[in-house]
Amino acid sequence: MSKSIKSKQNVKLAQLPELERSARRLEPGKEQRDRWNAAVQGYADRFIDDIYALNAYDPIQKTATPALPIPEEGRSMEGLLQRLEEDVDRQGLNPASGGHLGYVPGGGLFPTALGDYLAAITNRYAGLFFANPGAVRMENELLRWMCRMVGYPEGSLGNLASGGSIANLIAITTARDAKGIKAQEVPRAVIYLTQQVHHCVQKALRIAGLGEAVIRYIPMDEGFRMRADALREQLAADQAEGFRPFLLVASAGTTDTGAIDPLSKLADLAEAYQMWYHVDAAYGGFFMLVEEMRHKFAGIERSDSIAIDPHKGLFLSYGLGAVLMKDVKAQYESHFYKANYMQDAQKDWEEWSAADLSPELTKHFRGLRMWLPLQLFGLSPFRDALREKALLCRYFYQKVQELGFETGPEPELSILTFRYPEARGGSDQLNAALVDAIRQDGRVFLSSTQIGGQFWIRLAVLSFRTHRQEIDRCLSILGEQLGRLK
Ligand SMILES: Cc1ncc(COP(=O)(O)O)c(C=O)c1O
Structure with a gap:
């Protein structure tokens, strides 16, 4: 090997200690880990402690703050969690909420995260x-x-x-x-x-x-x-x-x-x-x-x-x-x-x-x-939760008819469709406006679909956090908003 190649390699190898020192920042020490763990755990705990009070849907902010650029040097966990809360966790659909009754919810069991x-x-x-x-x-x-x-x-x-x-x-x-x-x-x-x-x-x-x-x-x-x-x-x-x-x-x-x-x-x-x-x-x-x-x-x-x-x-x-x-x-x-x-x-x-x-x-x-x-x-709470969701759907099926809505087929599982009927002054526009109004209210979230060329509202009960209280809340919001729009 020529002298000059060898000396170039030596120069590069001389950089190793400095590169290692910098690269080792990717391996946080115990103290750093404890601080990050505590901050993340605090955030997660607050989220779960508040979950029954949080909205199922929060309006999207049209003038979103610009995305954080990826920095050359790292930022603090606390600041990042704040951005997460403001930019992500307080906007749009909240699938962790028991008020999420649209699409196909699930909730997100805590031990999934663990x-x-x-x-x-x-x-x-x-x-x-x-x-x-x-x-x-x-x-x-x-x-x-x-x-x-x-x-x-x-x-x-x-x-x-x-x-x-x-x-x-x-x-x-x-x-x-x-x-x-x-x-x-x-x-x-x-x-x-x-x-x-x-x-x-x-x-x-x-x-x-x-x-x-x-x-x-x-x-x-x-x-x-x-x-x-x-x-x-x-x-x-x-x-x-x-x-x-x-x-x-x-x-x-x-x-x-x-x-x-x-x-x-x-x-x-x-x-x-x-x-x-x-x-x-x-x-x-x-x-x-x-x-x-x-x-x-x-x-x-x-x-x-x-x-x-x-x-x-x-x-x-x-x-x-x-x-x-x-x-x-x-x-x-x-x-x-x-x-x-x-x-x-x-x-x-x-x-x-x-x-x-x-x-x-x-x-x-x-x-x-x-x-x-x-x-x-163990399996027992899963079986009971699924049993509960199917029952809640049937309960809603009866109650929503009492509010004057027509319903789709009797629910087989935990999804049903309903709409305010033409016979009572309903229309696709009114039903769509109802879904919008419920979304703006935010306490519960319902989605909609087209069946046979008509607009239908869908209720899907499958979040483990949906219980009788959430279904009653949904019924009372439906009644309120319908009264306002009719
Ligand atoms: C019956 C059915 N099949 C498939 C899917 C797609 O599943 P994923 O959204 O997990 O990809 C869904 C989603 O809601 C569904 O309801």
């Missing part, structure tokens, strides 16, 4: 059995627990995904490959669903390269459930014309009305036509924990795959959906890939690894955020 905290601190890698058998076993055990709950046989598995959309995508991708749908088959491959299927299914179909497949929207009955007789007719017609029925997507709890398709009858047809049978139970699935509601899901165990979301029906903070898969090998065939730099990971294989069963490689150890609440609370 699980996330521990997962982030220890940064365990739950993607490959080789890297952390314990973490992979824990996540797989959670999946097996859900598989048992829905009645899937031993050997079924799936994946813990970030949410219901990705769970549905994994199922649809697996269905495509398991049924051998290659590009040239797509234009004759037929997918059956209803107009009430969650839009993430249509997104998933497009992402999975099935956007040009034939999509049949099967007519529904008065309860927005797929009509099995109509599906049977469509299947026969499609087969006669040389199309290839390959995928049936049913819903067990639709987003608009909470409807459950006739899962058993659909299973018969899926079997008869050898279709992949997928059930989107992202919202409704955990109601299976309630003994007296289980019968509503009869037939779900005959499906090939199910999407079910712990960040909905188990009330976890956002960030955890699941896909359950009867044939894990099919899921593996669609998602695994071997790379040279991963060769060590192929050793010591006792469990399926999430990295081989989903699009993700490096992933958050998200099992911990589900395992911790389930282990700490």
